[in-house]
Amino acid sequence: MPVIVAVLGDITTQDVDALVNPANAAMRGGGGVDGAIHRAGGPAILRECVARFPGGLATGDAGWTTAGELPARWVVHTVGPNYRAGERDRALLVSCYRRALEVADELGARSVAFPLISAGVFGWPRADAIAVAVGTLAAAQTRVEDVRLVAVDEGTYQQIRAALLVTSPPPVGAGTVGSLFEREPVQFGLRGDAYLWRELRARFADTPLPDDWFGLRKLLTDAIEQVVGEPLTGDAAVYVPRFDPGHGMSAGAVQLPWWARTGLPILLDRYAARVTR
Incomplete structure (x- = not known):
């Protein structure tokens, strides 16, 4: 099981082996975190998306590209379900996290930064998005050792951290408070x-x-x-x-x-x- 931590900040600045991009099905860039990753990484990411995914990517699936100018080595793209458009099958959201880790394992990545998939413009209810992320990552069989769940605002960060205290409590030493x-x-x-x-x-x-x-x-x-x-x-x-x-x-x-x-x-x-x- 990987060590999972909550991080408050910008996912594009995370110094990890791979960062996860909540892409749209067309795999041509978009708004929100997807757009921020393409802007920060430069045109190399889009060029490789076009070459590797000419037909796009299915909801719940994942694939990788270069990270361009980002600190990471790779970007793992995954297409989250669009809750606002009626895609409300929770299994698809679970699949995003599982498939992203599977792709990371194929790459040999040991540290991965995730956003809260589908919780932005796709409108997945935040509490359930956190529950899916934390529960799926905590139960994953993976060689990834370090997982960061990156939140862009204080409220989301605190809720992710509280959820992690339930599923992944830190060890405590003997003779400590x-x-x-x-x-x-x-x-x-x-x-x-x-x-x-x-x-x-x-x-x-x-x-x-x-x-x-x-x-x-x-x-x-x-x-x-x-x-x-x-x-x-x-x-x-x-x-x-x-x-x-x-x-x-x-x-x-x-x-x-x-x-x-x-x-x-x-x-x-x-x-x-x-x-x-």
Whole structure:
């Protein structure tokens, strides 16, 4: 399974073996990310598209060309389904990611940068586009080692990152604050609570346990307040956009009373059990 990371930035600047272009079926360049890749890579990409794909490319399929003047060695082109035009078969979107990795394997690429396929001008709902991307890439059997999911805006980046914390959580070291989060509680109040738990686990994956209970409590309280943007003394749920998959405010809500009265005590009890062994 490749290591998958979320990246906020411009896919055309990614220094990888191959970057994935969400092309149109004609394979002659277009708008959005497709147009940006052709502009940044120069005319060599289009010339090779014409030569290698005279009849275009089918939706869900993938093929490669030179990367021209881009930092990458190759461009892997894949044609995503156009949701706005009625192409709503999820299997086609899944196929884009699978076929792109298959082509990357044929090329010997070890690092690949993906955009969020079909989520731009093709209109695929963003939450499901993220779910397809993360789920398919995480389950892929591939020799690609480094996969970057590149987002062009902060909101999309945060949602991809939150999804990755579920499917591809980072390892945590023994004797770290992150290790206190290894077993999730079953009584989370809202969906956002589970995401905050995973966010904190990742944030403290390498942080050594502090010397005392009071130091740990401050560390956790400060981090929770930074993520949710409210003091932990609040008595209500707080909406956290990065934890919302697109289903509405309740889906991204964190329940402050649960954290103050249940979440922190769970973590502090685990800490006490470890230091008194």
